[in-house]
Amino acid sequence: MAYTLDSPCEYQEEIRKSRFITLADHVDNPVAAQAFIDQFSDPNASHNCWAWKVGQQYRFNDDGEPGGTAGRPILAAIEGQGFDQVVVLVIRWYGGIQLGTGGLSRAYGGGANKCLQAGERLLLVERVHCVCHCYFAELPRLKARLGEFDVLIDHEEFTAQGVELNLAIPPERFNAFTQLLADLTRGRELLIAP
CATH class of the missing domain: 3.30.70.240 (Alpha-Beta Plaits)
Structure with missing residues (x-):
């Protein structure tokens, strides 16, 4: 069984002086996912990392973070909770303290997990x-x-x-x-x- 989000959701946290805001929403197709990312990305933030999944199609982006420390953990959170037709954007403002690759993976993946857990799930029915x-x-x-x-x-x-x-x-x-x-x-x- 796959789920999507019934409505947009948001999660915020601060980790070692870096501020993270996670936004997630339902999308029907890759174009809608990219439109969401374009609309909510903050050009003043240090990083706008994201992932989306629509059926068998998926994409993710680390936006300057070390390879595999942001986009892939966000996608893993989407898939790990059984979501489909979902986009997740994590915006980070760097606080001056290095988190390391493990810390970054936990921050991005954890924020995505907490955001999706807080969202209202909707069962996707094949039609x-x-x-x-x-x-x-x-x-x-x-x-x-x-x-x-x-x-x-x-x-x-x-x-x-x-x-x-x-x-x-x-x-x-x-x-x-x-x-x-x-x-x-x-x-x-x-x-x-x-």
Whole structure:
């Protein structure tokens, strides 16, 4: 099982006169992760180290810290707690005392761990994305039954003939929901993969 964050979270601490602020949030894709990093990085800080993971894709950056002492421990915190679709940024203002490579790894990884532990977890459910069309008269009955199948509406577009719905369905509920759609529309509508 994988989790993501339900809302942004933050953790702050001071370690041997260096100040660390850790920020984390849910992201849907690598572009959103980079946008988060760009938005919250502080150009006046000594280091803006980060890591993100979205499915099988991941990246991390030490931003001038010794190799492997910042980005990799942040990524290890993300993976160690079973998170996915998450970005973590740790901002450091150097306080004049060297922490050493072990101290840096503990500071960055520990801050990421504490930040993610404080965040609100949200279970990620795998979903199949598809499209269906229904007439206006069928829409209220269909919407009333979506919750039974844990179906989410990604987007709906009204047309002259009815409504086109982009749906996200858990794979194990796909066949049952397909049967419901056929029953509600008397076999006229089927789910179409986009």
